[in-house]
Amino acid sequence: MKPTLIRPGGLPHSASTPVVTPLMPSVVYAAESPDALDAQYEGRTEGYTYAREGHPNADVLARRIDAMEGATGGIVVGSGMAAVTAVLLGLLKSGDHVVGGNQLYGRSLRMLRDDLPRLGIATSQADPTDVDSVRAALRPETKLILIEVVSNPTLRVADLEGLIALAKDKGILLAVDNTFTTPRAIRPLEMGADILIHSVTKLMAGHSDVTLGYVAAKDAGLRQQLYDFAVTTGLTASPFDCWLAERGLMSFDLRFDRTEATAQRLADHLAGQAGVKRVLYPTRIDHPDHARAQGLLRGRGCNMVSFELDGGRETANAFVRAADGIAFAPTLGDIGTTLSHPASSSHRGLTPEARLSLGLTEGFFRVSVGLEDPEALLACFDRGLEAARQA
Incomplete structure (x- = not known):
């Protein structure tokens, strides 16, 4: 068998192009000569050299x-x-x-x-x-x-x-x-x-x-x-x-619009529940920046809802455990709804006094609304709220 080089180089030629962008994990890119590499680094031609550079x-x-x-x-x-x-x-x-x-x-x-x-x-x-x-x-x-x-x-x-x-x-x-x-x-x-x-x-x-x-x-x-x-x-x-x-x-616009609509429903639903101290959502009339949000965001509210429960850490724990259909995770933007507790996650590095100055009590939660059926999502929150009231 005739020996061959490990990396002979070159990709198969095709007169057509892929519909989906290929995944290209190569860290290094080969140039045809030192002059060709100079041309790339000097901006006279375009190309890739090393993945850290692009x-x-x-x-x-x-x-x-x-x-x-x-x-x-x-x-x-x-x-x-x-x-x-x-x-x-x-x-x-x-x-x-x-x-x-x-x-x-x-x-x-x-x-x-x-x-x-x-x-x-x-x-x-x-x-x-x-x-x-x-x-x-x-x-x-x-x-x-x-x-x-x-x-x-x-x-x-x-x-x-x-x-x-x-x-x-x-x-x-x-x-x-x-x-x-x-x-x-x-x-x-x-x-x-x-x-x-x-x-x-x-x-x-x-x-x-x-x-x-x-x-x-x-x-x-x-x-x-x-x-x-x-x-x-x-x-x-x-x-x-x-x-x-x-x-x-590819699905961003569809996801954003759907989750935004559900977030509006959730915000209005939470605002009417016993044990909920306040709800923050930009399109609601009781939001402190409602007028600015209407103009700046053109009436959009986005997919984030924040709310505060009466009570402290015990109430917060009871709510999270009972709302077990929602991922309790310090993130946002998932395909599903996620629930975040800033005092124990994103803002845990601040002193309790600094958190309170921002209004971040132990009962404060942030919700990143996902693509669930809205009725199922509201029911899950209701279970959590009932447990919080019992706590």
């Missing part, structure tokens, strides 16, 4: 999200927090100052509180629903403001239009996390935000089998800084996760 599945996914968000040159990274990290560490330096929304995701708050200061980057927190609060937190060295359109988990709606105007007036970058709202509800870059962040893990991918993030910037120079930092620090996205997330995007 690979086809990440680029296919990034271009799909670009189209949804009205962005150009977005970058897919290994997680939502990798996207946040790329922005905060890729664009800021020692001596800079950043203002973060005071109700950001727990790990984003931890980065502001613990990690940036030890690197010489000063931080402050302010209420993104109040432009004057953010303005008061600014300093001469402030370089960036980081907010979520709808906060996690209290579902407060940022004054995005006011913050965009403030950032432009002061020459400060505005970075917006659009994970909860998604481009189905709002497209911050088109409104004037400078940087956009997504945890693709959540609603975009939608099946709890992917960990990915996305970051995009309007300015080409900022995009290059984000890309260089992501490549250097190895924030690489898995090709398989990118492939799964692209598949998830």
Whole structure:
């Protein structure tokens, strides 16, 4: 038998093209010569070299999200927090100052509180629903403001239009996390935000089998800084996760609309139940930012509902155990409904006093509504509420 090379190279030729994007897990890509490789690195030709610097599945996914968000040159990274990290560490330096929304995701708050200061980057927190609060937190060295359109988990709606105007007036970058709202509800870059962040893990991918993030910037120079930092620090996205997330995007609009409709029903149902202290959902008239939500989100409420039970940890435990048809898990965006308890998960790193200042009591829950039959879902919540009342 004639010996053959281990990797002879080349793919079978086909006059047709695949309907589904192929999964391409290769870490390395072979060039035909040193001159050809120079041409790639110098930008005279396009191609792949090493997966940490980019690979086809990440680029296919990034271009799909670009189209949804009205962005150009977005970058897919290994997680939502990798996207946040790329922005905060890729664009800021020692001596800079950043203002973060005071109700950001727990790990984003931890980065502001613990990690940036030890690197010489000063931080402050302010209420993104109040432009004057953010303005008061600014300093001469402030370089960036980081907010979520709808906060996690209290579902407060940022004054995005006011913050965009403030950032432009002061020459400060505005970075917006659009994970909860998604481009189905709002497209911050088109409104004037400078940087956009997504945890693709959540609603975009939608099946709890992917960990990915996305970051995009309007300015080409900022995009290059984000890309260089992501490549250097190895924030690489898995090709398989990118492939799964692209598949998830195919049903995104349908999933979002269906879960949003059920979330509205759930919010209204919970509001009428004994033992429920308050319900937070943007389209409800009793939401503190209802008027802003109607204009900014064009009447959309998204799929997240938060509510607070009377009572403490014992009540919370009883509710979760009785609502056993719902996954109790610190995540959102799954195909099924998930229930989260911020005091024991996303915001457990905060002191009890800090949690209470945000309204996060032991009876506070966040719901990511899924695709269940609405009647079955309401019945499951009713079982939990009855147990909570007994507790």
